[in-house]
Structure formats: structure tokens, C-alpha cells
Amino acid sequence: MFFRIEPDSGTSIFEQIVDQVIFRVASGSLPAGGRIPSVRDLAQRITVHPNTVAKAYQELERKGIVVTRRGLGMDITAEAPELCRRLREERVRKRLRAALQEAIGSSLPPEEVRRMVEEELSGLNGEPIARLPTSAE
Amino acid sequence: MFFRIEPDSGTSIFEQIVDQVIFRVASGSLPAGGRIPSVRDLAQRITVHPNTVAKAYQELERKGIVVTRRGLGMDITAEAPELCRRLREERVRKRLRAALQEAIGSSLPPEEVRRMVEEELSGLNGEPIARLPTSAE
Amino acid sequence: MFFRIEPDSGTSIFEQIVDQVIFRVASGSLPAGGRIPSVRDLAQRITVHPNTVAKAYQELERKGIVVTRRGLGMDITAEAPELCRRLREERVRKRLRAALQEAIGSSLPPEEVRRMVEEELSGLNGEPIARLPTSAE
Amino acid sequence: MFFRIEPDSGTSIFEQIVDQVIFRVASGSLPAGGRIPSVRDLAQRITVHPNTVAKAYQELERKGIVVTRRGLGMDITAEAPELCRRLREERVRKRLRAALQEAIGSSLPPEEVRRMVEEELSGLNGEPIARLPTSAE
DNA sequence: GTGGTCTAGACCACG
DNA sequence: GTGGTCTAGACCACC
DSSP, X not given: OOOOOXXXXXXXXXXXXXXXXXXXXXXXXXXXXXXXXXXXXXXXHTTOOHHHHHXXXXXXXXXXXXXXXXXXXXXXXXXXXXXXXXXXXXXHHHHHHHHHHHHHHTTOOHHHHHHHHHHHHHHSOOOOOOOOOOTTO | OOOOOOTTSSSOHHHHHHHHHHHHHXXXXXXXXXEEOOHHHHXXXXXXXXXXXXXXXXXXXXXXXXXXXXXXXXXXXXXXXXXXXXXXXXXXXXXXXHHHXXXXXXXOOHHHHHHHXXXXXXXXXSSOOOOOOOTTO | XXXXXXXXXXXXXXXXXXXXXXXXXXXXXXXXXXXXXXXXHHHHHTTOOHHHHHHHHXXXXXXXXXXXXXXXXXXXXXXXXXXXXXXXXXHHHHHHHHHXXXXXXXXXXXXXXXXXXXXXXXXXXXXXXXXXXXXXX | OOOOOOTTSSSOHHHHHHHHHHHHHHHTSSOTTOBOOOHHHHHHHTTOOHHHHHHHHHHHHHTTSEEEETTTEEEEOTTHHHHHHHHXXXXXXXXXXXXXXXXXXXXXXXXXXXXXXXXXXXXXXXXXXXXXXOTTO
């Protein structure tokens, strides 16, 4: 339902958290000015250690996506939406390019590559990403 | 036979070596019965630690792609070509799927994802592919 | 009496309040025997949580700068002016020393450090101070 | 002798490590292309937990001052010296400015402030900063 | 309640 | 040997 962490997905847990927040801000599901869930709250919901969430949140702050309100929590900055749309585009494009580059480099015939892309694309249902729980919930 | 090793590409060096051997066997550029370069030789050519090459070779042997001819070197097995074509398909498909899954999961509109795929594919192919004009253009 | 609170200045809000009261008492702008604003009043004026103001006031009381007149408010003690002049000197000197120590410890040439001090002092004073021309100019 | 950590200096341990590396690179005491001490090595020398050193090193990598050579260690980048000189200047100036601003804002007479600066400056011996131990030692 | 830091110790992949 | 990640639990300052 909310926030999907896959422990063995190659990307580390804290990075998955970072990505999902970025994607949600980019999509508008987390609006600028809003507050993200507290470290302890999110940690409990996705059953990871609070330190891991904290590390992700620090990375988000470093990127300028959230700011710490001392004693209160962390808020999404005004610049975050545009920033996150840009980051999302970069990240997705970079990984797509790497995968396609590998596919081409593998000497698979290009038509074959394209066929695989089509298969995968049609197989994937564009199910909307889950909402990040808000502290109000 | 030459290898392109990119130290900062996310995939480890030893895995890049494994992949490239698999891809070359699959494409026929390394024929069954042939001998692959010695650990030291390859290590020197791609300026990598011999241990790293050795680890890759172990992995290849474990997969049944090469066999050790004691005192002589390592030969590509008779079953390797078919095996490698299968492995190549698996590997490429798995990474493509992961990248596309992420792209879809990021809430980027599917047309946008498809557009990015087309852009990257055409850029990589060298052969331009007609892409759909978007409303933004 | 008005306060300048800068939420992201490294020093905590409650400490900024403490400092400003000390500085004002030291300068005579808050005279002995006078009454400081109520917790709620000040909190509202500087848009800060009342708890934060209360904590600052506790600290001021602990230091003997103010005393609680139950039901009335808090008054500046007779000893406060002298006490605050001393505290002000300590505090300012301590922070100056720390900053200068770091500057020296950074291996910046001492002349460079002095030059930076002059630049900053003149910029802050408003009254330009003749600075040494450097070879770079 | 090497690397001085002061646990109660207001700045966190990991940040002290970051600063000292920056200062040393800026001063040339740690040359570009060189390798910094391993996480475990430095941790042992300054008797802090390896995680703390690791956190500092990650920050340095993020800033582009060092790069990780997988399995080998971390090297100082070619751009680091210039970068660190800039960072050092920024950091020192920022802290000097803050201290001076506070001094001025405290209503101390400007001559008094200047006198304090002179006292502190003359009192501080510009003892050269310690060397960072290299892995060769 | 909030986040930030530190210690501790484990496990992993990599070279 | 190297760094990277994670869990665990403690302590702190702040609001």
C-alpha cells in the first residue's frame, strides 16, 4: 500500500527511500511545503532501522529537497518539485540508457532488443505509485 | 579480443568481465573449443588486478562456460554457445525490465518513458528512429 | 525592544534569545529593575514556540539575570548589568577565539587571516577601514 | 601530533575530520593523487568508531575531494586542492564573519572588539597543522 | 515529540 | 586488505 521497500533489489534500502521520496515529490503526491513522515514513524512502517531512514533523509536535505525544522520535522522545500522532476528524469534516463547500452552491446540484433522492450513495456502495468503516509495519518 | 572495462559503471569489474565473455561467446566472436586469455595476460591488458580476473574466470567455470585445462589454460566448452545465448537473453531482459519498471514506477507518463526509450535507442544505434512528436514540441 | 531571530544560524533559537537579553542588559538598553516581556508575548512577537522562550527565561533566571515575580512577570536583577557585561565579554571573546583559532589552524597565511578580519570588520561597521593591498590586486 | 580531535568543541567529530582533511589538502600537506588513511586505520589512531570516520569520508567523496578505489582505498582527486582552498576560505570567512557580527551586535564598542581580536591573534601561535598519517606509515 | 551523533558489531562485495 | 550497509541501542539538543 504505502512505500514499497525491496531488500534484495540491488539498490540499498536508504537509496530506495531517497528515490521514492523524489518520485513522489516529482509526481506531486508529496506537495511543496508539506511535511514528510518522521524518521521513527517511517522506520516503523517499513520496518527498517531508524538510522537507515535518517540517512536517507539527510541525503534528501543535502539535495535541497527537504529542510529540517528543528524539533518539528522535515518539510519539502519550495524548489523541491522542479528539482525532483529534473532528478527523476536524470535518474530514469540514466538507468534506461545503461540497460539499453548493455542490450545493444550484447550483440543482440536491434530488432530483438526492441521486441524485448515492447514485451516488458506492455507487461508492466502503469499502476500509480503508492502514497507516502503523512504524519497526519 | 579486447574488453571495455569501465571502473565506475555500477557493475563490478569482475562482473563486467564475466558479462563480456558471455556476450562474446553468445555472438560467436569466441567460438567453442577456443582458449581464453590467461589470467595474467588479460589482467595486464585491461590493467586490473589478477585476482579480479581470476574471480571472473572462476565464475565462468562455475557456469560451465569454460573448463580448466591444467597447465594449459581455459577452454570454452561445447555447450557454452547455447548456454551463453540463454544467459545473455536473461541478463539483458532482467536489466531492461528493472529499468523500465523503475521508469513506470516513477510516475513519468508512459508516453514519456517510451519517448526516452526511443531517444536512447536511436542515439545508441546510430540509426535514427522516427519518434512521436509530443505536445511540448 | 525587538529581537532578531535567525532560525538557521547554527546557534539554537533559545540561545539566541538568551544572548540578546544578555547583550541588551549589558548595553543598558534593558535596565536593572525593569520587566521583560511575558513568555507568551515574546513568543508571539518573534513567532517562536512558547516553550522555547520559557527555556530561555529559565536559563536567564538560572544565571541570576532575572527573577520571577510570581503572577507578575520577570524582573531584571540589580546585579544583572555587571553580570551581563562580564558574560558578554566572555561569550564574544570565546567565539572570536574559536573562529580565529580555526583560521590559524587552517594553514591560511596569518596575513591572509588578518586581511579577512579587516574585510569583515569594515563591512560590518559601515566605516571602511584601510586594508592592505595584496599582490593579487 | 597527527590529527587532533576535540570531542567537546561544538563541532561534531565527523565534521572535524572533514574539516581537517580539507585544510590539509588546501595546504598541500595531503597532495592530489595521494591516498588517505583507511577508515579502520584512522579510526584506530584517533580512537573513534570506524563508522564515524566512514561518514566523514563519504562526505568528502560527495564533495568531490576524494574518490573511492574499490577494494583499495580512497584517493585525493586532481581537483581537490583548488576545491579545498576555496572551501577553506569559505568556511573560515563564514565563521569569522559570524563571530565578528556577534561581537559588533553585542554593542561592545568597536575599538573593544578590535582589541580583543588583536589579543587573540597575537596569543595564537600559528603552529603548523599536524600531518595526516599516510597509509605508508 | 523531533532530528543528529556516536558507539558497537555484524555482514557483504570487491580487489 | 578495502569501503558500504544495516541493525541496535544510547545520548543529546531542540521545540
